[in-house]
Amino acid sequence: MSEVDLRVNFAGISLKNPIVGASGTFGYGKLYEQFYDLSIIGGFVTKGLSLKPRPGNPIPRICETPAGMLNAIGLQNIGLEKFINRKLAGLESVDTAVIVNFFGETVDEYVQMAVKLDKLDGVSGLEINISCPNVTKGGASFGTDIDTTGEVVSLCREATSKPLIVKLSPNVTDITRFARVCQDNGADGLSVINTLTGTAIDIAARKPVLANITGGLSGPAIKPVALRMVYECYRAVSIPIFGIGGISFARDVVEFIMAGASAVQVGTMNFVNPHILPELVSDLPELLASLKVNSVKEIVGAAHHD
């Protein structure tokens, strides 16, 4: 069992195992040190960062749904500068991959972020979040417009030599078009998926529960949709994919890997069980051994070979 090789080289980022904490559910990492040693896990992705700090949305911001939750945090974050000065330094001693998730309100802000992040030693890779409102295009999401997606990726690509991962929105008719555009414009990897847009109504107050009206649906409820999109993207591109959406058990990790993910990110279930990442890291070898699998690498996309 100890022989199962969990290591993954994800677009140039060495992960000691494929279990990574997802953006927006893992703070800036340190938070989870009250529960376990961060060097156990493959890595984590920071809360989405912007140039300037952002206050985020008014409350209510969250709402439980069947096997899932809605969130409309509104990208609250401390801003790049405070992250560098207050958070990144504290992570130096931690032996785990730190991936920075970032976004801008304009294409130019994305590029400025990429330029600044490119210089940071403690950062293993960048994850572009395109599921956020584009102020210059009237607030529609970058991630649902194919041309802006291509533009953002290609300009960020020029701005950094670090591994560049693009996190795709599932709220599109054909996610493979976006996957291809990212690959064609120089992305090194994809994160599939961000949250599905949803809402809930407060029937006593006769208005949406969330102050923001809509929010992002995450958690086990979305797993089948996420798996389908990973499956589709795997057929469409050759760059590696982070599988994300509702992962709760080691068998979910294996489902995503067989569907085509090279590694996975776990989000919502960190809230339900803050020990979930180390638990997955320790359950995975046993499960893989029982399936006669010697390494994670050998089963990436296994569900496609017939």
Add this chain to the structure above:
Amino acid sequence: MSEVDLRVNFAGISLKNPIVGASGTFGYGKLYEQFYDLSIIGGFVTKGLSLKPRPGNPIPRICETPAGMLNAIGLQNIGLEKFINRKLAGLESVDTAVIVNFFGETVDEYVQMAVKLDKLDGVSGLEINISCPNVTKGGASFGTDIDTTGEVVSLCREATSKPLIVKLSPNVTDITRFARVCQDNGADGLSVINTLTGTAIDIAARKPVLANITGGLSGPAIKPVALRMVYECYRAVSIPIFGIGGISFARDVVEFIMAGASAVQVGTMNFVNPHILPELVSDLPELLASLKVNSVKEIVGAAHHD
């Protein structure tokens, strides 16, 4: 409490209450007579019918997921002729709205169906299912192509004077574009939503669980997405909307109505609790009374008024 008015006129179809059985979960109606008198419910939508009988997909066709299920039945149905001869006659004595869900593999088949259905007395309305493969367009779904959607609706509109409802696919970037095209081409109402495309992997067999690879996700898991799409469509069009997706409790019914639905359809939960429709019909007046609501009509879209 008995004073709460549950009646709804849905695009010309009189429903004694807003609780309707959803297509593909209600057979051709009769099946549920072992559980209750069909005249209790507002109506039901038949399993999707085609010109010729269809055998459907190989098994496995279903798979449980967190708070939901995947199905890939493959539109198995007895064909229009057998439906008319064997099923419709038996429904004559039943005092409930019978809505026929139908589809074709080509635009022409849709129109032929509409022509034939137009003549049937026992049919209160037609529901066009556009979430099915378009053989002439290489198997891509009708429901994700805006031009074909418009064409199908406008030709069916010419073919029938019965209330014409279009059931929309949620697997699109912007469902309001489809809602508008349906309204512009003469649809009398919308059904929002059909299933979300998803998959699951059998990790022991290293292949998708479903013989069809992907399937439609339904059940409580999708409720937040369905509610959001009803909310969006209500702002985009003025024709009435059937809210569909994960409805399990009377409070879910009210959520959908406040989001903009004039009536609702219940699918998957019929499998879990075959008595659910009459239970919703009897729970609804009490819940509405507790919210100081006198009629269903008065709260349609209530979550939009601020």
Add this chain to the structure above:
Amino acid sequence: MNCKVLENRTIARGFNHLSLAPDKPLGPIIPGQFVMIRVRESMDPLLRRPMSVAGFKPDGSSFGLVIQRIGRGTEILASLAAGDRVDVIGPFGAGFPEPPGAAGELWIVAGGSGVAPFVGMLQPATRPVCRTRVFLGARNSGFLLCADHLSDGADVFLTATEDGSAGVKGVVTDLVERELANGYAPAMIFACGPAPMMRALEKSVSGRDVRLCVSLENRMACGFGACLGCVTKLKTEQRYVAVCRKGPVFDASTIQI
């Protein structure tokens, strides 16, 4: 249908016997019929689990289930305690056909939780009038489920275990082959168990004048014909039929096992 758990016994490693008392007495049950049990009042797990009725009081006041713990739903069901309540619908399905008349002989072949339908069939009140020969197979003697019950109701009772710890060493279908080779000729065979067992039986009876009826365990969402998820393919036509309504018991000559 709300039921109270009367008793929950572990009958072998991984197998439990549950006795349930419905609030309103059940109507008549045909052996081979099944119920759909709600695991608990939650959206996860969402779907009911199908379980064959394993014996029942003739007045419908209680019935049994033999539950093999294979996943989350069956684990939860197997952890119910006396006094707990479960939500059950059914019985559904057509069940086994009429056994042969007094002149014929019925063979019953069961493996694993496949004993369930025969517990009811061999009860004093419902026992067939014909001679019955029961073949029960298991890994070892500890897994010969409900053996006392079945042997009480059978005229001939034969067992096979893979390790030889009880009865003949080998699989139960070898035993069936042997009895056929010995010249015994049943009018009908009723079988319930793993798919390989059923397929072996189909081969054994091919060319013989015996009607083989098998009980299928397809995945089910509803159990009453509404979802079309549980279908099986007919041998004769290019057509699927719902296992929950037309079965779960089928004449082996009509379907693809």
Add this chain to the structure above:
Amino acid sequence: MNCKVLENRTIARGFNHLSLAPDKPLGPIIPGQFVMIRVRESMDPLLRRPMSVAGFKPDGSSFGLVIQRIGRGTEILASLAAGDRVDVIGPFGAGFPEPPGAAGELWIVAGGSGVAPFVGMLQPATRPVCRTRVFLGARNSGFLLCADHLSDGADVFLTATEDGSAGVKGVVTDLVERELANGYAPAMIFACGPAPMMRALEKSVSGRDVRLCVSLENRMACGFGACLGCVTKLKTEQRYVAVCRKGPVFDASTIQI
């Protein structure tokens, strides 16, 4: 942290008191801290429920919860029986600040399940050194939760009920107003209860030299600072802070109640 349910008592209609024994003793608890309880091992309900710690053994071997049944999660928690196990994490949050020194006076104002943090605070082992005046409010005498416990630990114990069935007739904040008008001057007020109660208190103390600390009950997904769902707005800056980490107790002058 796996806990065993030691006892579950109904303490008023819709309110239960649960005693839990963690497998490993809890570390020191500050009154006002809370735990996050997993309703059950299922994806529905998915999220843990936040509950204030309502009293605890100083050695950490057991602690209490006062649970008001308002929805599905609390209904399930309130149906736990002695011997059942629940999954708990925490304690989280900063809890109430140090009470005044011996010279000052502390007022405690509680309504509904808001008594919970004060059960621990007024235990013999943790009781503040200062004089404490406890104000407890409820609909009627049947809902004065944990009254014995609180009155044992308080120097002055005052109650208000809406129907006058116990103590003064009216709401608890009227009683606070009266005592202030009578010239009593607390150094600090600790409050936990419904939002209208807190807002009334804020008004009562405005302009007076008293520090009001309120415990907030915002919706929480994680309870430990990871989701940013539970935030509250600062009065001073245009900024949100996480209630689970910076609170749940706040100086009323710093946040928008």
